[in-house]
Amino acid sequence: MQTALITGSAGLIGSEAVRFFAGLGFRVLGIDNDLRSYFFGPTASTAWNRDLLAEQFGERYVHHHVDIRDQRAIENIFRDHGGDIHLVVHTAAQPSHDWAAKEPHVDFTVNANGTLILLEATRQFAPEAVFIFTSTNKVYGDTPNFLPLVEEQTRWEIDAEHPYYRGIDEAMSIDQSKHSLFGASKVAADILVQEYGRYFAMKTASFRGGCLTGPSHSGAQLHGFLAYLMKCTVTGTPYTIFGYKGKQVRDNIHSHDLVNAFWHFYRSPRVGEVYNIGGSRHSNCSMIEAIAVSEELSGRKLEYRYSEENRSGDHIWYISDVAKFQGHYPEWHYKYDLRGILEELYTAQAARV
Template sequence: MKILVTGAAGFIGSNLAEKLAKRGDSVVGLDNFNDYYDPAKKRANEQRLIAYPNFRMVEQDIRQRQAMFDLFETEKFDAVAHLAAMAGVRNAVLHPDLYVQVNLNGTQNLMDATRTVGGVQNFVMASTSSVYGNTTQIPFVETDNCDRPLQPYAAAKRAAEMLGHAYHHLYGLNFTVLRFFTVYGPNGRPDMMAYLVAESVAKGVQIPLYDGGQMYRDWTFVEDITDGVVAALDRPLGYEIINLGRGEPTLLKEFVQMIETLGGRAANVVHKPRLAADFVKNQADISKARRLLGYNPQISVAEGVQRFWEWYEKTILSESPT
């Protein structure tokens, strides 16, 4: 297949693009290399990807509507894995307009290019467990209304999910929504909790720990997540919303302690109250993913944290000045 991976220079996108390239797909990556975090990290991901002869990167912004039409017209994609987005729940509170422009309007540009140019058999969009808000229905199940988002990031993602249904209904677009739960692993973003804790343990960097770490997250290793995305790309399903997590939430405090044990010292944390944009617990019901995608996460949290720490030591600490 010829597959467009948006956000291909990012954390999950680069891991997905590499997996698709390794299996022999023709992969076009799309990324705007913005400065939400150090673009050098994205350039490093790009260098890893362009080593594959069946991968190439396009530097462009999904908000540029005509550029998206031109790209689809030129490339004739078979499938789209749409992972490009402005990430970061707390940053979305400060910049709600940007999150709506990218995560909703940018997504619509891609869907319009898809339906206008034609040829795309399957559109898979990365969404988030944040759309569930402070639901009392735990584990989170896809039939939840998800109509009370706690911040603009979740609201824009939920709006894009709903727009996808309209495009499926009107234009016959196969549209699969994958709601990612707390993803971590190699090549992680420096604003993500696992990376922040590693930095704090290794370098003494001060980080906030909200609510004493008394929040449960369904930590899911990136390898399992990308397996789920590949399965969704291979299975046009009409319109479906599917959770991708482990289904086994871990207390944030315990996750921090795992990294502290591996690093041999305590993280330098500053305790702060839980923010209004945060929820207390997320846990995925993954029975639908198992049934429709054959999804079966393999990496336990203990093994995943070990793999993440080994990558951090080898890749990040080895590059740090002594």
């Protein structure tokens, strides 16, 4: 039986990966200590999802309540199972650039040091395993904000003749820009993943995600754009739009589509790869466009206020160019578009209230 080790296993991408790979017959070792509840409060806890996984998969899912910064504990897990581990999917992170500024040491040790601990444990105990890392588009800092953007009625946009109209590719510089401290810690992790691939010839990949979303997301104000927006719409919780007239654009990829991309990479891995991955032109929206669809689906008006002050270093417009990944793995296709994502989010949220 193949074994996958998945960090952040009760979170959005981690739990999707557990379900995906356990569904294929893998034994899954999950690592998650619900640090998300520390970052964003008890309403963002992932404990409910952890319990669902244990109930659904029984002995095929082995949960470890371990912090990825605990080198000894991580090494012990790898030591016990290393020879059997075929795949490492690393999704655990501090994911908010606003939160990172409050506790920079925690942010950096979770995102950078935790990644180093996992990479080195993989190298020592499971060197043939495929190592997949969920990076972020924030590695590009605020460089996308200097593109020649045009204000339209409901969104910021870029001219159809511009080379980046189809989306931002991996050639964009990650240097000399404002990343946020979160972005900087993820850059460190991203480069480490590349370096372990190139230096030690390990099968590693950094997937630089756009907005990752899905019904398993414990959305919070500081992280989880679409999930939190739908939660506020359904529950009547006031929502705040930060800057850019609410016309800032994000591409959105369903957690299933992302994990399916991981699966394609696992079946035919490469060394030290980097991929931009997101909804691309297939699935993207501005905040006010997302609000309109959420209100339509829920039949409720969202109560929101507008803050003139945008989040520092926040993207005005970001759409991923996924052509590189699709070129390497042409059998990978999207299952969800934006409306399909929001319909699932509405169904999941309505069931919780």
